[in-house]
Amino acid sequence: MQPLIELKDVSLQYKIKGNIFTKNKYYDALKNINLKIYPGETIGIIGKNGSGKSSLLKILSGVIQPTSGEIINHGASTSLLTIGAGFDNNLNGRDNVILNGMLQGLKSQEIKSKLNEIHDYSGLGDFFFKPVRIYSTGMRARLGFSISIHINPDVFLIDEIISVGDQDFKQKSKKTIYDKLKLLKSIVLVSHSTRLINEMCDKKYQIKDGILKSI
Amino acid sequence: MKSKQKFYWLIDLIWTKSLLNLKSEASRNVLSYVWWILEPFLYMLVFYVVFEMLLNRGGENYTTFLIIGLIPWMWFMKSVSGSSSSIINSHALITQIKIHPVIFPLTIVVQTLVKQIPVFILLIGFVWLQGFEPTTNWFWLIPITILELIIIVIFSLVVAALIPFVRDLNYLVPTGLTFLMFMSGTFYDYKNIGEQWQDVFLMNPMAYLIKCYRDIFFNTEAINTYNLSVWFLISITLLIMTLHLFRKLGSILPKLTIQ
Numbered sequence: 458m459q460p461l462i463e464l465k466d467v468s469l470q471y472k473i474k475g476n477i478f479t480k481n482k483y484y485d486a487l488k489n490i491n492l493k494i495y496p497g498e499t500i501g502i503i504g505k506n507g508s509g510k511s512s513l514l515k516i517l518s519g520v521i522q523p524t525s526g527e528i529i530n531h532g533a534s535t536s537l538l539t540i541g542a543g544f545d546n547n548l549n550g551r552d553n554v555i556l557n558g559m560l561q562g563l564k565s566q567e568i569k570s571k572l573n574e575i576h577d578y579s580g581l582g583d584f585f586f587k588p589v590r591i592y593s594t595g596m597r598a599r600l601g602f603s604i605s606i607h608i609n610p611d612v613f614l615i616d617e618i619i620s621v622g623d624q625d626f627k628q629k630s631k632k633t634i635y636d637k638l639k640l641l642k643s644i645v646l647v648s649h650s651t652r653l654i655n656e657m658c659d660k661k662y663q664i665k666d667g668i669l670k671s672i
Numbered sequence: 673m674k675s676k677q678k679f680y681w682l683i684d685l686i687w688t689k690s691l692l693n694l695k696s697e698a699s700r701n702v703l704s705y706v707w708w709i710l711e712p713f714l715y716m717l718v719f720y721v722v723f724e725m726l727l728n729r730g731g732e733n734y735t736t737f738l739i740i741g742l743i744p745w746m747w748f749m750k751s752v753s754g755s756s757s758s759i760i761n762s763h764a765l766i767t768q769i770k771i772h773p774v775i776f777p778l779t780i781v782v783q784t785l786v787k788q789i790p791v792f793i794l795l796i797g798f799v800w801l802q803g804f805e806p807t808t809n810w811f812w813l814i815p816i817t818i819l820e821l822i823i824i825v826i827f828s829l830v831v832a833a834l835i836p837f838v839r840d841l842n843y844l845v846p847t848g849l850t851f852l853m854f855m856s857g858t859f860y861d862y863k864n865i866g867e868q869w870q871d872v873f874l875m876n877p878m879a880y881l882i883k884c885y886r887d888i889f890f891n892t893e894a895i896n897t898y899n900l901s902v903w904f905l906i907s908i909t910l911l912i913m914t915l916h917l918f919r920k921l922g923s924i925l926p927k928l929t930i931q
Contacts, residue, residue: 471931519770521927535770543765547696556692559685560769588699 460493461533461612461643462517467491467526469512469667486512488667489526494533494612494643499634501658502647502669509667510647514614517645533643536561536610538602546590550581550600553589557601561608571607579603580626599626606633613637615646631657686775690782708787709794716742719859733890736802740889741858741882743795747788748824748878749849754780755828756845759836763929773925774918777832781825792817799889809888812895816884819900822907823877829914833921836928857882877903 467490475481486509494500494517504510515521516528518537543560544553554575558568576585579599584592592600605613613634634644634657647664648654654661661672698704719738723729755777759766762776800806835841856878862870874880880903887893 471927473931515767518768520767522923537768543762543768545692545696547699548692552692552695556689559681559688560765560771562681564681565684565688 501654504664533611
């Protein structure tokens with residue numbers, strides 16, 4: 458089987474310092490990472506804060522280009538699930554769904570036809586029509602997750618999101634993820650929680666100081 | 673997606689995002705959409721108080737003259753200053769979703785354009801009420817407005833693309849815009865400057881545009897079709913070059929916004 462996404466010797470460097478008075482300083486976020494993602498796989502990546510987890514997801518989603526090495530995407534669509542990044546706080550949930558859905562590649566009619574479904578799935582009730590600024594963290598996470606689930610990408614990239622939200626929503630999102638796996642969708646889940654990774658993932662990795670190791 | 677489909681999606685996205693941004697912006701203020709008219713009015717009031725009342729520099733029809741200069745200027749200024757930090761301000765989005773950064777300055781341009789429409793209508797109404805009857809010459813407003821839009825897009829995109837590379841430029845935008853405002857004859861007539869400078873002065877696109885707006889509304893001088901065509905040719909070429917530049921920068925800009 459052909460992998461959906463392949464990383465070959467990927468390294469990523471950020472410039473952290475440097476102006477006319479100081480020398481440029483760089484920080485290696487990722488060092489020579491090799492990874493293949495096949496259809497239907499759940500990959501779990503455990504790492505502490507600052508270990509390079511989120512950078513890896515950004516590379517996989519194609520948002521950031523590696524400094525060296527290669528990312529080969531064999532035509533897979535990806536969606537990075539985080540806790541409602543990029544929501545406009547002054548707009549209500551519904552408008553944010555439209556905007557976010559379109560930013561993730563849907564046409565306006567497509568996302569509008571999914572509004573009811575997303576509303577139901579999110580379980581936000583009347584809050585769906587209220588400004589996002591009054592949402593709790595858990596509610597934002599629900600909305601973000603509900604959008605991405607309905608966008609239906611080939612590879613879900615999930616950054617801690619399931620650990621947010623209440624018990625009911627956690628159960629529901631886990632069930633959805635298992636359903637997606639049956640459809641041969643792949644999932645990359647990063648977390649600092651070993652328990653969550655053990656419970657959900659069939660391939661496990663650890664990331665430490667930008668180096669990825671299979672465990 | 674095919675490139676044609678992708679193009680329509682991009683237009684659809686920019687349009688939807690602009691409207692939602694306007695809605696979001698208006699929801700924050702007590703006076704909501706009234707600000708679209710109120711803000712340009714207050715801005716003009718400043719110039720009116722200084723030049724007409726305090727300095728007594730105005731002369732006949734100065735208010736009308738001032739308005740015709742300032743409204744197109746404000747359109748340009750707001751688009752460029754809004755676009756300048758649009759890409760770095762969207763770092764949360766650009767680093768989460770794979771999306772071309774060009775949509776952020778373009779959204780600002782569209783948003784400002786929408787706000788500009790009622791202001792332009794009021795401008796036309798005001799000039800008419802001042803006794804300058806519309807003539808067929810007023811049809812020239814269409815190409816002149818289109819030319820201004822193209823110039824706005826070029827400036828907005830270039831500034832938005834440069835700032836992620838060198839953040840310092842952000843400090844230069846307000847100063848640069850103020851300088852350009854003084855150099856564009858917004859509140860004075862270019863004919864008052866030394867004759868040897870006039871041609872150079874009109875090489876500034878905003879100075880040229882403001883001159884054209886005044887010639888049209890006051891019916892003083894016919895638009896020179898040759899000059900206008902040259903302006904169109906230059907700006908369309910620059911526009912294509914800018915869009916090409918953005919195509920190349922698309923994958924570089926997101927990383928720059930977080931480092």
